[in-house]
Amino acid sequence: MVSKNPPVPQPSAQESLQAAWDDAKEWINRDLAYVWKDEVKQDYKKIESATSRIAFIFRRLKAHHLVNRQEYTKELHDLKKLLSELNNIEPKQKWVDKIDADIMQIIDDLELGLSRRKFLRTAGRAAAGFALSSLIPNSLKAFAKKAAAKTGSTSMKASGELSVVDSYSRWNNKRPYRPDTKYIILHTTEGGGRGSLESLKKHGAANYMVDTDGKVCRIIHSGKVSNHAGRSMWGGLTNLNYHSIGIEVVGYYDRPINLQQINSLRLLLYQLQIRYKINDYNVLTHSMVAYGSPNRWHPKPHRGRKKCGLLFADHRLRKLLGLDDRPKKDPDVPNRLVIGDPVLAQALYGTGQDFDRAVGVYTAPGSNIISSSNKAWDIARAMFDDPSTLYIFSDGRQARGHEIADWSNIPSGTMVKLNQPISGEEIAASEESFEGFKVLGVHGKTPFEIAGSLAETDRTIYLLENGWIRTGLDIKKQGRDLRDAKINFSTLAAGTRMLVGYIYGGRILSGGKSAGGIAGSKWNDPSTYYILPYDWKKKAPAKIFTGDDIGNRESSIPNGIIVVFKE
Known part of the structure; x- marks a missing residue:
């Protein structure tokens, strides 16, 4: 006769549950004690694995009537809470980033040259009874030890004081x-x-x-x-x-x-x-x-x-x-x-x-003079069309880089001066913000003078005079809207703005991809642009923001805005 009673579970079931629960808590406690970004991500995976085991054991114990209902309800509540935390990774990462930033600022202020993990471990030992003051001399000894290992003696690198x-x-x-x-x-x-x-x-x-x-x-x-x-x-x-x-x-x-x-x-x-x-x-x-x-x-x-x-x-x-x-x-x-x-x-x-x-x-003498073999690019490089670059023609006329459109007709003998003051302010040529908008008629007479072979690809973005935003590939393919508007490379208006070497990410829409989902880590990069196109209903002009303007407030990005970012 077959018994109707459920089979008796393995005696280790409750022990396995306790071990799995302890595993999960161990990883959680570890993250609270040692905030280390890369390892935290790995810990999340381990917590997920531990909680999956817990869920399985819970179901088995319940089926075999070995769990007190009240205890089961409490533990299940804790489990659901933990799983909820796991499903909220982004806020947790931001929390970790905040603590991480605070720790890095402390290390920077102390100028210890320690990794975050070493700093945390040392600080942890200090909290357990070791003197925190030992942190500084030990770090200096580490400097000397590494220098000696590299040069065979106390390195000149480590000598002196840095202000x-x-x-x-x-x-x-x-x-x-x-x-x-x-x-x-x-x-x-x-x-x-x-x-x-x-x-x-x-x-x-x-x-x-x-x-x-x-x-x-x-x-x-x-x-x-x-x-x-x-x-x-x-x-x-x-x-x-x-x-x-x-x-x-x-x-x-x-x-x-x-x-x-x-x-x-x-x-x-x-x-x-x-x-x-x-x-x-x-x-x-x-x-x-x-x-x-x-x-x-x-x-x-x-x-x-x-x-x-x-x-x-x-x-x-x-x-x-x-x-x-x-x-x-x-x-x-x-x-x-x-x-x-x-x-x-x-x-x-x-x-x-x-x-x-x-x-x-x-x-060499004459190296800043334009000739048939020494073009504006050879002299000024990327600063050739910058306002701080001054061109002095042989007849005495002068023009700034951004004022020249026809680069093919600059006469030989023109002198090029870099880093010239603008409005009485000294300009640092290293002001490396990024290669931003180029303007047709200012930086070149045609798109191909400005962007070369990229002009007709999807890596060049055009802000058209009528408010449309199109890629070079769009203009090359000549869809119906562009044909009807008679917009092509030969009819682009002077003043058309171009972004060369950029990717059109598309619009941010509710329920769609976020800025991070579109541009990845570049979503708040200074070179990333957010463009609100011309609003024909409200007659509102286009608005342009950079990643710097957005900062860390991804939630503040308006719905419908277009994202373009550097490749």
């Missing part, structure tokens, strides 16, 4: 934390200290600036995105603002920096390299990583957009900065991701003599 002054940009609180930090990128301001700091603060265009007196100004938190690299690529990785720390040094790419700057930069590099585990090879110059989108001189993406920071590629100066290694070649030219610049490559990757010869080409 860091907080001079934060208004954008500091709005900028996101980088997902990783692979590189340090060195820049030169190409202007004096008087205007450079204010310019960098205005745009949040560097993490640090080293002034001529050796003082280091902290502009954007070392762990946050600063808008310093612009259109950049290294080893196939683009948009290096999200993967690097930017340091501006007051001075010029072709002139030596002084001993005070060398000493401060050496110490700053040393601390940052230890904190972020960056080797000497990955301390790069802006001129190494910057590349230009196609234009009238270059039909494809190309190196040579910037000479900024060129002197920091010279192995003789790098030695003084405590940097024993450097890149020997451009990783992206052999892979045909960009077209190389032979003279620039000689300076960046050659010998000391190669460096001197290349800089000599840039600075």
Whole structure:
């Protein structure tokens, strides 16, 4: 006779439940004790696994009548609460980010050069009875130990004192934390200290600036995105603002920096390299990583957009900065991701003599005079159409870069002067906000003069005179709406604004993708644009915002706005 009673469960069922519940609590408690972003994400997966086991055991115990109903209800309530927390990952990540930011600020203020995990563990030991004051001398011993291991003695890198002054940009609180930090990128301001700091603060265009007196100004938190690299690529990785720390040094790419700057930069590099585990090879110059989108001189993406920071590629100066290694070649030219610049490559990757010869080409008498072999691009690079670039014609006439539309007819003998004052203010050429809007009739007579081969692709965005927003590929395909409006590349009106090297992300609509879902980590990047098109019903003109304007308030982004972001 078969018994109608349910089978007796394994004696270990309740023990398994307790073990699974303890596992879940262990991971939760660990996250509360040690907030470490990458590991927290892994812990969520482990918690999910533990809660799944708990749910299964609950069902089994209930089926076998081994769980007190009151206890079962209570535990089930706790389980549902935990699962609810797991389904609310984004707010939890923001909470973690906040604590993470606070910890990084403490570490920055103490200048300990410690990782967050080491700091937390040390602080945890201190809370358990160890003296917190031991944290500082131990960190200094770690500095000396690492330096000795590298050089065989106390490293010159670690000697001296570093003066860091907080001079934060208004954008500091709005900028996101980088997902990783692979590189340090060195820049030169190409202007004096008087205007450079204010310019960098205005745009949040560097993490640090080293002034001529050796003082280091902290502009954007070392762990946050600063808008310093612009259109950049290294080893196939683009948009290096999200993967690097930017340091501006007051001075010029072709002139030596002084001993005070060398000493401060050496110490700053040393601390940052230890904190972020960056080797000497990955301390790069802006001129190494910057590349230009196609234009009238270059039909494809190309190196040579910037000479900024060129002197920091010279192995003789790098030695003084405590940097024993450097890149020997451009990783992206052999892979045909960009077209190389032979003279620039000689300076960046050659010998000391190669460096001197290349800089000599840039600075030789007459090097700033336009000729058949020395175009505006060769002299001014990406600043060729900038308001701070002044063209002095042989007949005495003058024009600013943004005032010239016909670049094919600039007469030989025209002198080009960079970084010229505008409205009495000194302009720093390193003001690397990003390559923003180009204007037809100002930056070129045709779309192809401005964007080269990208003009008719989906990587160029056009803000048309009638309020429409279309890509180059849309205009090339000539849909019915464009045909009826007689809009094509030859009829585009002067004043049409263009974004070159951008992706059309589409509209943000309720129930649809969020800004982060469209643009990923670039949703609040300074180079990302949010465009409210012309409202024909209300006769309201188009409004344009940047990622900086949005800040961290994704919920504040209006419904119907169009997102375009840099590729």
